[in-house]
Amino acid sequence: MSPAQPGTAETHAEPPVALVPQTAAPWRRRVAAHALAEARTVLRNGEQLVITLVLPVLLLVGLARTTVIDLGTSDRIGLVAPGVLALAVMSTAFTSQAIATGFDRRNGVLRLLATTPLGRGGLVAGKVAAVLLLEALQMTVLVGIALGLGWRPHPAGLPAALGALVLGTAAFTSLALLIAGTLRAEAVLAVANLLWVLLLAGGGVVLPVEMLPGPLAGLVTLLPSGALGEALRTALTDGTFSWGAASVLLAWTVVLGAGTVRLFRWS
Amino acid sequence: MPTTTSTQRAGTPGGAADAGSAGSAGAVVASGLVKHYGSRAAVTGLDLVAPAGAITALLGPNGAGKTTTVECCEGLRRPDGGTVRVLGLDPVRDARRLRPRVGVMLQDGGLPSTVPAGEALRHLAAMYARPRDLGELSERLGLTAFARTQVRRLSGGQRQRLALAAAVIGRPEVVFLDEPSAGMDPQARLAVWELVRELRAQGVTIVLTTHQMAEAEALADHVVVVDRGAVLAAGTTAHIVGDAGxxxxxxxxxxxxxxxxxxxxxxxxxxxxxxxxxxxxxxxxxxxxxxxxxxxxxxxxxxxxxxxxxxxxxxxxxxxxxxxxxxxxxxxxxxxxxxxxxx
CATH class of the missing domain: 3.30.70.3400 (Alpha-Beta Plaits)
Known part of the structure; x- marks a missing residue:
């Protein structure tokens, strides 16, 4: 018996005259296609995966399960989990996004996409959607592990936490695009990674501001990293919304967003 | 016996008043185009008409202003003076209506470096309502063999072919190709030329830049010689060369x-x-x-x-x-x- 024929492959020829005015795919499909393409690129890239997922997981488990660093509390997971969620946002919305955009800019990808029906607006929308998609994935993994480690977040604080995540994403994505749109690709790579390390160490993301030396503490609450960390800790530990931290994030978004709109260079 | 009016000097650009209505005269029309980068003038009053359904070559040495001109036509740059119309539309103001109808191949490729070639093409195809058949196009341009290879690992010629495929995937009515056969081996160049001629046969308007005389002579119906930001001569290849020998x-x-x-x-x-x-x-x-x-x-x-x-x-x-x-x-x-x- 011969195997089934693979069908009449490729019998349809190209139409002889293709000159009807072409139309774009619907806006949602274009943005979704771009978001999925960007998310796939991150997930396929080893270094991006390390900074967005592997390191946050290691920090979550390491800080919750070991006592190498004195956290000054017995509820280690309760303190660490919100901070690691904040770090994950910083990884995806800032470091990973800045590097991807910086290299896409250098390689002419931004310019080419701007000539397709996606356009510049669709490109930005697709990037935001990709960041949110990746964050959803990160949250699923990190929250799952934290719950497994005995984390019991305050249920009343969930809407506040969601709001803080959105504000933090907006602020850090603005910073990513500002850097990616103004510096050379290699400089973007260096700055994005360096800032991630510096903010992790002393930016009030994972560890609360109170643990930093006196004068630094006040300054750090005004950084987007410190504000996002505090907003998530307040929401998930106390169940309340931190208006102060939210205002700081909003202010950063406005300033960085305006800077991006003015200074971003597409080529 | 035809006398040899070998070249037609482009006059100084007049007003750009009639450009908007010139849709029937040319699919791409630039009048008195001016573009500066800081204090440096890249294009200084350039006039260009690319007839519909024909191949127009912008021919000129490096730095002549070819790429800037094409980028103004693509809506990537906003002219400092003069007007540009593509299919009767303004590439900047009417960008949304124009983008689905125009295909672009940039000089530096414009494809993401860590993405497999086939996936990069599929991504662009998703932007159009009725894209070309991916399999057929890949076969035509010999992309199938490296569809799973990351863009950054492709050779110069492979990357150019992929970029050309990206420019035509949406069945555009106007295609801009910036140095389309740079870095290609002769076989690849022939495949590209064949595709470009086929597009013309379907009625597509093609505007390409090149500094390769052979390419302009082999492909173009219409040649525009550009230098120092202005047109030195324009016409059919025969007209420019002088038919009479x-x-x-x-x-x-x-x-x-x-x-x-x-x-x-x-x-x-x-x-x-x-x-x-x-x-x-x-x-x-x-x-x-x-x-x-x-x-x-x-x-x-x-x-x-x-x-x-x-x-x-x-x-x-x-x-x-x-x-x-x-x-x-x-x-x-x-x-x-x-x-x-x-x-």
């Missing part, structure tokens, strides 16, 4: 002759002689060339003309060391127009 002669004074007449004087003498002896009117033009002792007679290389030239040589007592009949090449014209200095 040319005869090149190399003069050598007879041995022992002390005459040291200049090439210019020889050219004037030959020109006058031809005008007097060939059926009245203006004779074929005679010009000097960049090579000392070589004159170019522009006109159909027929036996009569050749006979008159040798007759003139006898009367003037100069030896014709060589006589070459043929068409001028675009390269001759190009060098005449843009000069022979290295930049």
């Amino acid at each position: 040319a005869i090149r002669i190399t003069l050598r004074p007879p041995d022992g002759a002390s005459s040291t007449r200049s090439d210019e004087a020889h050219a004037a003498s030959l020109s006058a002689s031809l005008a007097a002896r060939l059926l009245g009117g203006d004779g074929p033009g005679v010009t000097t060339t960049a090579t000392a002792g070589v004159l170019e007679v522009r006109g159909a290389a027929d036996p009569d003309l050749l006979h008159e030239i040798t007759g003139w040589a006898v009367r003037e007592d100069v030896l014709l060391a060589s006589v070459t009949c043929g068409r001028r090449t675009l390269e001759d014209v190009f060098l005449d127009l843009t000069g022979r200095d290295l930049r």
